[in-house]
Amino acid sequence: MKKRSRACEACQALKVKCEPSPEEPSVCERCSRYSLTCVPAARKWQRDRIAELEEQVRNLQDKLDGATNSTLGLSTYAASTRATSVFSDGAWPQTSAGPSELGFLDSRLDYDTQLRCLEICSTRAGQFWYLIPPVNTASARSWLDSLRTGAPVKLISMLAFTISPSSAEIDPQAQEDLRIKTFEILGQAAVGLKRPSLDLIQAALITGLWIRPSLDCNHGNPNQLVSLAHDLSVELGLGGPEMQTSAPAWFFRIQGPLTLEMQKIWLAGWMTSTMKAVGLRRAHDFDWGTAHYEALGALEADGSEPLFLEMLYTIRLHAKVASSLELCNTRTFLDVNSDVVATTRNQVYNDLNELSNRPLAGDVQLRFWRMLVAIHVNEPVLHTITNKTLFTSPYISERIGVHDFARGPITPTTATALHSIVEACHLAISIVLEMDASTILSLPSLCFGPAVSYALSILIKVCVAVSAPGNTYGRILTRESLHVREAMQKLISVKEELLKLDPHMGNWNTRIIGSVEWLGVWLDDYESIIERYEENLQREVAEQEIEGLSPNGHF
Structure with a gap:
């Protein structure tokens, strides 16, 4: 079979051998087999010249689009079907918006x-x-x-x-x-x-x-x-x-x-993806590649975005905790007394101290996100082998988990972690109380509102862990010492301020923070059951009443 002197466009684009068809020598075998139009590819110097002319056409078209923006009103269909190359069918529009x-x-x-x-x-x-x-x-x-x-x-x-x-x-x-x-x-x-x-x-x-x-x-x-x-x-x-x-x-x-x-933009996308993954507890690659480190170096050298840089440092700490403690892997359980948890906790607290000494550390929003790190790093004290799925957003009553709460042995590490997580939750909520309502409404609802709700939900999980029938953490903390009601009242007052600026609840932060009152209704029912249990110590009766609060065993 005679070899063709020049490949066709289709074979040239795929970098494959172009052989003539046995039935029709003027058509290559591949184009004949797939019923394609077989057109000889342009020579290299011709392709270079064509590419140069196409670039000039694109520049002229962009100028024409800008000049006729208000008069011609080029349709989306016309923009999307404009040919971008003599070798293409114009399937890719040149601009994201016309x-x-x-x-x-x-x-x-x-x-x-x-x-x-x-x-x-x-x-x-x-x-x-x-x-x-x-x-x-x-x-x-x-x-x-x-x-x-x-x-x-x-x-x-x-x-x-x-x-x-x-x-x-x-x-x-x-x-x-x-x-x-x-x-x-x-x-x-x-x-x-x-x-x-x-x-x-x-x-x-x-x-x-x-x-x-x-x-x-x-x-x-x-x-x-x-x-x-x-x-x-x-x-x-x-x-x-x-x-x-x-x-x-x-x-x-x-x-x-x-x-x-x-x-x-690459770093902003990584920050956003990381906050999304931590909130949803979905699998995510928290590790950095070369492009991340190069971008960070360029951002540090530029120095024009100090707040963005500080937020990036803080989110990297969130990622470090989530990765080391495998918070997003619901099939993995790390005991709070394990070496991995202890080492991570010590490293993260050292990193938090360093961030707290940086020039912009006093910013109220940075303080909130740093406090959230302290909650996350102590979260294993509330984990069991099967309850990690209950730490995902949305933080509703069904995910408190009254039958699947931590009740491990009491150790100094357990006591320290339990006290630390309660303190961090209260401090995070107090920081929210310091914020102006307008500031809260301006913050990204993807992560801020859910983070506030998360802090309160952790307090309620601790309340269950220290008071539910069969608990062991009740020897460390009591239900009264948690001050859950005070924290909830703070968030209700925040919601009232938000409603003054957002009366129609057109912002998800208003709706999510306002939903804490639903948890208050649940807490009323739960505490009434626990108070009766503490009086008569009838565990079986109490567990049956708790079961009645939800058909699936969770609030």
């Missing part, structure tokens, strides 16, 4: 309203996560123009999720429309209809972190959005060569060294 997205935004919020909302968003939500730019009156216009040009989906997500309609003085339905539009765009990215981009990654992170209840109760899933952001980051190449992209994204990944902005 004029139709900006046109949609402009039809809901005019330019001046966008300007005002951007300033409010930066003031209230721009804390540790880098994703929200620091905007003031002088720089707002340039920032808005930059976002409209380079990150329109990120802009839409910021205006849709990080501020309340009352604080921004905008129509709630208009903001709801922006949320739905954001979900539509990210949904297209999730199934591969939009090419991974920094814009889409940041939009997914912002939406996942600051997600809000929907007006029609059809809420998005923040955990899926955070996972999407991570997947898009890997596909784009932010994870470096250690985290390879998939085949469809291979030819569109970033080549060469990452910029500082890309590295910050």
Whole structure:
């Protein structure tokens, strides 16, 4: 069989041998077998010239899109079917959002309203996560123009999720429309209809972190959005060569060294994924790769994001605890008296002391997240072989576990851990009490509200461990010494302050912190049973009454 002088386009793209078909020599065997159009590939110098011309066409098209943004209103379909290469069918759009997205935004919020909302968003939500730019009156216009040009989906997500309609003085339905539009765009990215981009990654992170209840109760899933952001980051190449992209994204990944902005986005995505995993207790790779360390080094050398850097140090400590104690592995049990737990506890407390001596350590939010580390590192004192699934969010009464609580032998280590976890829970709740209601409403609802609820749920788990029939921890602490009611009352007062600014509970932090009253109702029923048990010591009767509080044996 005679060898062809030049491979066809399909074989050239796959780097496979191109042999002529026995039936039709003008068509290669592979194209004949799969009924493909067999076109000879361009020579190398021709391909280089074609690539150069395509780049010029893309630049001209981008300029044309910007110039006709408000007049032409190019449809999503037109943008998504524009050919990106003479060798492709145009399946990958060039930008994450085209004029139709900006046109949609402009039809809901005019330019001046966008300007005002951007300033409010930066003031209230721009804390540790880098994703929200620091905007003031002088720089707002340039920032808005930059976002409209380079990150329109990120802009839409910021205006849709990080501020309340009352604080921004905008129509709630208009903001709801922006949320739905954001979900539509990210949904297209999730199934591969939009090419991974920094814009889409940041939009997914912002939406996942600051997600809000929907007006029609059809809420998005923040955990899926955070996972999407991570997947898009890997596909784009932010994870470096250690985290390879998939085949469809291979030819569109970033080549060469990452910029500082890309590295910050990579670290912000890791922080968000880590907080999500710790809250849900799902399997997660907490270890760092080369791209993480390089990004951290660049961030430290740059020095322009001190709060973001401090938050990163703190979340790394969360990851260290979760990894060392295997908090996210529900099939593994580590005894509180084991060497692993003792070593981890000593190391983490030393790290906490170092963080507490850093310049920004007094920030109220950093203090809260550090205190949460102290709770996590002492959590094994409440673990059993089978109850680790009860430490996941949401922290509702069904997951307190009155029949599966720790009742191990009393040792000095057990006593220390039990006292420490109770103290850390109270301190964390007291720190929340120090925060302004506006600050709490500006914090990411993905992790802050659940973390507050977690602190109270741990106190209630300790209450069960020291008072339920068959307990052993009652020799260390008593139910009265836990002061669970005082902690609960503090959070109820926080909820009342939140309702003054968020009367319609349009923020998940308001709803989650407000739900502590449900635990109060449960606590009333539980304590009435325990008080009767303490009077007559009829264990079997008490256990039957406790069983009656829930059909599955949990509150």
